[in-house]
Amino acid sequence: MVASVNTADSFDDLMACHLDAGRKAVGPCSIVIFGASGDLTARKLIPALYHLFKEKQMPVAFRVIGFARREKTDDSWRAELRTALDQFSRTKPVDDAVWREFAANVMYCMGDITDAPAYQKLEVMLDSPGNLALRKNMLFYLATPPSQFGEVAGQLHHAGLLRRGNGEGWQRLVVEKPFGHNLASASVLNNELTRFAHEQQVFRIDHYLGKETVQNILMFRFSNSIFERLWNRESVDHVQITVSEKMGVGGRGDYYEEAGALRDMVQNHLLQILALVAMEPPVSLEAESIRDEKVKLLKSIRPLKPDAVATQVVRGQYFAGVVNGLTQPGYRQEPKVQPDSNVETFVAVKLFIDNWRWSGVPFFLRTGKCLPLGASEVRIQFRPTPHVLFAAACGNKLDPNALTLRLQPNEGISMRFNGKVPGTSVAVRPVRMHFSYDSEFGAYTPEAYERLLLEAMSGDATLFIRRDEVENAWQIVDAIRKGWEGKPLTNREFYAAGTWGPVAADDLLAPSGHAWRDPQPIK
Ligand code: BG6
DSSP: OOOOOOOHHHHHHHHOOOOOTTTOOOOOOEEEEEESSSIIIIIIIIHHHHHHHTTTOSOSSEEEEESSOOOOOOOHHHHHHHHHHHHSSSSSOOOHHHHHHHHTEEEEEEETTTTHHHHHHHHHHOOOOTHHHHSSSSEEEEESSSSHHHHOOOOOOHHTTTTTTSSSSEEEEEOOOOOOOHHHHHHHHHHHHHHHSSSSGGGEOGGGGGSSSHHHHHHHHSSOHHHHHHHTTEEEEEEEEEOOOOOOOHHHHHHHHHHHIIIIIIIIIIIIHHHHHOOOOOOOSSSSHHHHHHHHOOOOHHHHHHHHHHHOOOOOEEEEEEETTTEOOOOGGSSTTTTOOOOOEEEEEEEOOSSSSTTOOOOEEEEEOOOOOOEEEEEEEEOOOOTTTTHHHGGGGGGOOEEEEEESSEEEEEEEEEEEEESSOOOOOEEEEEEEEHHOOOOOOOOOHHHHHHHHTTTOOOTBBBBBHHHHHHHHHHHHHHHHTTTTGGGGGGEEESSOOGGOOOOOOGGGGGOOOOOOOOO
């Protein structure tokens, strides 16, 4: 044993408990990206793979093959990716030597995804006599519209590249959202994929699960006895989950017209956050144990009948306003949006979880575009104390305790409690205790896609969505859509860009004497 000087930092490091010590090393593999000419590849996938390579987390031997229709050579594709990396890399400038070494493993396969010979060409590219593992272990990343998932899986299967249940080595499909547009279409997609691959080979992405702070929800809850014992109906008054965005829909009007905020954000990101915040402790940290608990939680959400939708869900749409000092056009004036569109750019919903732990505790979820601040937070608001002692001085101004998990940006956790204001008079006011990721751990925060790609390569499905999760989430969302059917937006549901959503959203909390607590900019 080597003696070391025990500085405070090294002591904390010694106390770090590595839960993934048994994690499989990532062996040699090929990554094939379908839809390689798209935005996702240039903005997220290639930067993530480059960073994994830079940090020596990629397998010793690997290959990235982009599959798309446009005519390109390996070199022209690499040049394109390099330009994008200069723009989207989370570390700048891009390291030339590292890029060159990485790019030597990057290739391009021109082909149409409906064209069988294109897959034969791909097979030839995948053949690598020098390293058989590159042909046996394959991650197929479907960055294509969902309508093409079944086609790609089928073609891969017929070309002998994808075997159900793996064969020698492993083959996995990574699929992007949107995973269907309702329960029925999601089930169809699931059936199409599982004709050619086992459920265990299908990795459905929700990029929120790749975020450090979202992963920390379970660590925080289940490794700290002081909080977990308060995490129930006895102590918690209500929970607020806010995912707010400053940006409008930009150039994605056509997609958004089909999706709306409910399908785009609530079906996946918000319900996933809710599941992690509210689920029961899993029996182990295995993927299936965690996903079992998330499914149980989604199943315990009280189904919303159409009349409950009217009182428990508020939607909204932004009209022209000012965000960050800049004029923002209204949603109906955005490119590729119908001038009389009824699509929601904001949703707020009040949900109840009918289980032992959460009986009677409302969960308020909201998300919207063109809000004053881009931030995601979970706020656990605890029950107030009986006000007997401070009633005279504070009345109902005594703020109840709250714990806020700031998921992004300025990632951290803060606790709000009351303290005496120093002085001769008795004055009590809320104060804050704050943990910031940045000051504790430094600025290193890997992008969600880095973690997700690494997990998919190593075959750990914990951070991916299982079939029953996706289907249960759609069931919740479908019930809300049913309640909206045939009902155009009313005046109270419009909000000016740059404000915190429609006034109607306040009505969800007001009857119980509560109000939304808007995320604050943190300097
Ligand atoms: C995506 C949605 O899934 O998440 C976008 O389609 C949204 O509309 C984005 O802007 C938000 O992700 P993040 O990581 O920027 O919070």
